[in-house]
Every structure is written in structure tokens, then in C-alpha cells.
Amino acid sequence: SQQGEEDPQALSIQEGENATMNCSYKTSINNLQWYRQNSGRGLVHLILIRSNEREKHSGRLRVTLDTSKKSSSLLITASRAADTASYFCATDAFSGYALNFGKGTSLLVTP
Amino acid sequence: DAMVIQNPRYQVTQFGKPVTLSCSQTLNHNVMYWYQQKSSQAPKLLFHYYDKDFNNEADTPDNFQSRRPNTSFCFLDIRSPGLGDAAMYLCATSTSGNQPQHFGDGTRLSIL
Numbered sequence: 001s002q003q004g005e006e007d008p009q010a011l012s013i014q015e016g017e018n019a020t021m022n023c024s025y026k027t028s029i030n031n032l033q034w035y036r037q038n039s040g041r042g043l044v045h046l047i048l049i050r051s052n053e054r055e056k057h058s059g060r061l062r063v064t065l066d067t068s069k070k071s072s073s074l075l076i077t078a079s080r081a082a083d084t085a086s087y088f089c090a091t092d093a094f095s096g097y098a099l100n101f102g103k104g105t106s107l108l109v110t111p
Numbered sequence: 112d113a114m115v116i117q118n119p120r121y122q123v124t125q126f127g128k129p130v131t132l133s134c135s136q137t138l139n140h141n142v143m144y145w146y147q148q149k150s151s152q153a154p155k156l157l158f159h160y161y162d163k164d165f166n167n168e169a170d171t172p173d174n175f176q177s178r179r180p181n182t183s184f185c186f187l188d189i190r191s192p193g194l195g196d197a198a199m200y201l202c203a204t205s206t207s208g209n210q211p212q213h214f215g216d217g218t219r220l221s222i223l
Contacts, residue, residue: 030209042115042201042214043154088153097142097161097208098168101153 006089006102014110019076021105023089024069030092032065033099034074037086046074046087079109114138117202117215124192125223132187132218134202143185144212145177146201154201160185161208189220197222 007022023032031050035043049056049065049072056063062075076083086106090099115136124130134143142161146154158167160179174196176188189196199219203212 033211040216040219042117042216043203043212045211045213048211092209097144097159097166097205098156099212101155103153106151 006087006105008105009103010106010108012108012110013079015080017079017109019079019083019107019109021074021087021089021107023072023074023102025072025089025091025100025102026070027091029067032063032072033090033092034061034063034072035088035090035101037088037104039085043088076107079107081109081111083107084109115202115204115213115215117200117218119218120216121219121221123221123223126194127191130189130192130220132189132200132202132220134185134187134215135183136185136202136204136213137183138204138213139182140204140206140213141182142205142207143179144203144205145175145185145187146203148199148201148217149197157187192220192222194222196220 005024013019031048033048034046037043047058047063049063060077065072086104088101088104090101092099117134144159145157148154156168157171158177174190178186199217201214201217203214205212
């Protein structure tokens with residue numbers, strides 16, 4: 001069942017600005033992942049943060065995780081038009097293989 | 112480059128006519144997944160294989176079947192497609208559970 005919920009559903013910014021997307025989930029997790037999906041394409045894995053980690057960086061991406069609030073955020077710094085895509089958070093259970101994806105945030109970066 | 116390949120990218124079938132979607136991988140991953148994604152929605156897991164062990168999600172309709180004849184290939188069979196089955200079907204792989212998944216570009220299925 002769908003567990004993650006992203007906020008906002010849509011975000012429009014200009015190139016060079018930062019974009020922040022939030023994800024909330026309901027049950028305990030092993031780790032949380034963020035994916036990007038360009039229109040008409042498959043999902044691309046961006047970053048995985050484990051439940052015992054609080055922050056993780058990868059290039060212009062910064063992910064935070066607050067397990068007490070059951071929430072995560074994805075920050076994209078100095079955004080580019082090529083960052084235009086949908087961004088999904090995905091949570092897993094401690095056992096099993098299923099990833100539960102949120103509904104996603106649609107990000108539009110205009111030049 | 113190692114990758115996940117889905118064929119065809121676009122598939123049109125008639126209402127009730129069986130259709131098969133295919134996925135191949137060169138990553139040699141143990142786990143393969145099939146997701147259904149409808150417009151502006153999250154991907155929904157249909158089933159997955161760990162090696163040859165098949166795992167069906169509880170709410171996957173009986174209309175959907177899957178085969179994994181070897182490590183590299185996995186097929187999604189829709190026995191009698193209905194209009195509600197029109198969607199993007201995504202194949203993904205991973206080394207094991209809870210690890211990053213590698214997705215193909217999907218097959219967009221239309222039902223006439």
C-alpha cells in the first residue's frame with residue numbers, strides 16, 4: 001500500500017533557485033529512497049538514506065531524515081532546467097522487497 | 112552499459128486480447144520487479160522475483176501473471192486486458208531487497 005506522501009504536489013521555480021520537497025510516511029522503515037522520473041521515462045535512483053542516518057549529500061542533492069516525525073526532505077540546490085521532473089520518495093519495510101512510493105512532486109525549473 | 116531494457120516502448124492491444132510485455136537486464140541482479148504506473152500516480156508494485164521465487168502483491172489482479180525463465184529475462188502477461196489496465200508498466204531490478212532499484216524506461220500500454 002502507498003505509504004509516502006510528498007509535499008508539495010507541484011513546484012515551479014527559476015533556474016538557480018533551490019527546490020525543497022518533503023515526504024511523510026506512516027510506519028517504521030529500514031531506509032528511505034528518492035527517485036527522479038523524467039516525463040515518459042523510468043525512475044532513476046537518486047539517494048538512499050538509512051533509518052539511522054540524519055542527513056546525506058550527493059552533489060547538489062541533500063536529503064534529511066527525521067524518524068521521530070516520520071518525514072524526509074530533498075533539497076536540490078542551484079536548480080537547472082534539466083532538473084525538471086517528478087520526484088518520488090519510497091520507503092521499505094524491515095522485511096520484504098516492496099518499495100512504497102509516494103505520489104510524487106512535479107518540479108518545473110524555468111530558465 | 113549495464114541496463115534494464117523494456118520492449119516494446121509502446122504497445123496497443125484490443126480489449127480482452129492477451130498481451131505480453133518483456134524486460135531484460137544485463138546487471139545480473141537477483142531481484143526483478145514489475146510496477147504499474149497510471150498517469151500522475153505513484154508506481155504500484157505488482158509482483159517481484161527473487162531468483163526464481165515469485166512473490167505476488169496481495170492486491171494484484173489475477174489477470175496479471177509473470178514469468179522469469181532465467182536471470183536476465185522477465186515477462187508480464189495480461190490475460191484479458193480491460194480498459195483500466197491502460198498504464199505505463201515499469202520493470203526494475205535490484206541486488207536484494209531494500210537496495211536501490213534500477214528501472215527500465217517502461218512500456219506504455221493502450222487498450223482499444
